[in-house]
Amino acid sequence: MTPVTRRIEGVVAEALLINADDDVATLLGDAAVGESIRVGDVELVAGEAVTKGHKVAIHAIAKGAPVRKYGAPIGVATAAIAAGEHVHSSNLHSGLSGTLDYAFQEKADAGAAATVDGGSFLGYRRPDGRVGTRNEIWILPTVGCVARTAERIAARAGAAAGDRIDGVHAFTHPHGCSQLGADLAGTRSILAALACHPNAGGVLIVGLGCEENQVDELLGEIPEWRRASIRTVTAQFAEDELADGCAKVAELVDLIEAKREPVGLDALVLGVKCGGSDGLSGLTANPLVGRMSDRVTQAGGAAILTEIPEIFGAEHLLMQRAANADVFERVGGLVNRFKQYFIDAGEPISENPSPGNVAGGITTLEEKSLGAVQKGGHATVVDVIDYGGQVTMKGLTLLEAPGNDAVSSTALAAAGATVILFTTGRGTPLGFPVPTMKIASNSGLAQRKPGWIDFDAGSVLEQGFASAEEALLDRIRAIASGEETKAEKNGEREIAIWKRGVTL
Incomplete structure (x- = not known):
């Protein structure tokens, strides 16, 4: 620049x-x-x-x-x-059109990148080797009919647990019934993935009894090793579902009490997301977050990039960094599949940016995408996973999900992100299951909304990237070690599920 x-x-x-x-x-x-x-x-x-x-x-x-x-x-x-x-x-x-043909070009082998010490944070080691940044109990309803029941259990059981754990949280949604086929499978897969998250020391699944998304079928998608720390309640079959749920949460509290211990930055899984972007997002916040992606992956950790429609027009930058021909083809296949999703619905693939983006100075989807992909830094793209999938590799993973803030951030959490860096030029109070840091692209927003914003990336215009990079990395370590984000302090903890099929 x-x-x-x-x-x-x-x-x-x-x-x-x-x-x-x-x-x-x-x-x-x-x-x-x-x-x-x-x-x-x-x-x-x-x-x-x-x-x-x-x-x-x-x-x-x-x-x-x-x-x-x-x-x-x-x-x-x-x-x-x-x-x-x-x-x-x-x-x-916009100059965007339909699906494209991509040709992989073999790159010279640069050899394995050296791992760089990224420092440490205080995390919770789990039996499977992963590390959580929180030790919480998550309550997941199978269906919207018991959403309020799940919230009531969380409130009562959380008060009883006190400070023995980091919290009891219900993540409600309106789905799980009146769904068919792949649409129902998507709901089930995202809930199953959330149930496996390392920030959830224990999970209570609350079902109704007559829903399409049956408790047993949901459990069937959760690995056997995880089920020891999962309990279930089916409201239609329980004499008192509230008392039953609270008793089972109390069991889990006894089971999951743990202490934080020092772990390296290689244990962190960073989700990166932008929402309410403006004309400065691609100049300040997104490239700064890209540097965080690089720092974490260089330390041997993982980063996850999503919002596939906000890659259109910039996918070549990710494909140039594909680890091999297979990953290259999967990146191109995912982008084309998402374009076809719009085309099949009779919608233009470039119907983005949002009104707020336009007011902030972004004109076309290509412009938005070229700024957005910078959140992935320069890390090698090592894997491409489907919606509801979980990250399994160190490096940068591309995750299938739409640009919608709530849907894509939920998908990042389900994929295993233990901290989400969320850049914004317009501001949003929304928070998600894992600690979600709001990073302002401009200092005016940070000053106007101190109750929302965790870090002011507008400072790079005056101070440059070097000092901001170290300051943000320090904040990430602190939050991964237990310091609350603004969204956590405000009680902003939600999920949203990507519904793609008919409703019965």
Whole structure:
């Protein structure tokens, strides 16, 4: 990136050029009509009022020409654009189309990467060798009909448990009945994966009795080794389901009491996610999180990247880092399968960004994707897993899930993420089963919403990445060791399940 490091007389707005080949620069402050904008050694004049985070052309762009940002096309100019003119929805459109053919190119073998000591945190070692960042009991209802029952059990049993464990939490949802085939299987697989999470020392499964998602069938998808720390209640067959559930949680509390112990960063599984992005997300928060992905994977740990529709137009950056031809083909297959999912529904594949993204300066899906994939850093892509799958390899894993914040973050937790880094330019209070750190792309958001934001990545514009990188890594270690995130303090702990089929 080429940051602006000085102001000159008469220049009232600064902009940042990310790549020398780019056609646009991103404003770091608002510019009024006729005001000067400094981009490196170039001085432009704003052709109209342009808001912070939005783009201006650094030279004339012809109608029909590709427009580049991050060193890659983010769309096609729909009109001639003058230097200094605002580049946005009025003159830029997505260039994305349908599914694509991808060709793997063998890379020179660079040899095995050296493992770098990433320091340690205090975690909970589990019998299967994994490490949790919390020691909690999770209550999972099989069906929405007993969602409130699960919440009541959690409240009563949590109060009884006190501080013997880190908490008792019910994760409710409206699904589990009136579903068929793959749709029901998806609900069951995500619940089974959550039941295996290392942050859940014990799990209570609460069923109704007559639902499609039967307790026994859900248990059948949970490995035998895990079932010793799982209890079940079926409300229709229990004399008092509340008392029964609380008694079984009390059993689990006795079973799972444990102490934290020092473990290396190789024991961490980092989920990375962005939501409510703005024009600065791809310049500050997302690349900073990418550095965290690199630090964790270089230490021998794992990172998980998802939001497949927000990879469209940037998938080549991940495919270039595929560990081998098989992983390359699976990345391409997943992207094409997701595109076909939109096409089969009669929807355009580029119907993204959201209104909030657009207001924040993001114009096309390609632009959003090129900023979003930076959360994966430069780590080798070692695996591709389906929705409801669990991470099994060290390095960067690509997970099938949509861009929706709640659905994809739930999938990250189910896949085994023990901390989620969630970048945002607009802000959101939402939290998920595992500690979810909200990382602001701009300092204004961090100052305006201190009750939501855990870390201000806007600081990199003034201080650079090096100091922010160390500061964020310290915060991750602290939170992995038990310090609560803002979402945890606010009681924001939810799941959402990806429903894809008919409802009976």
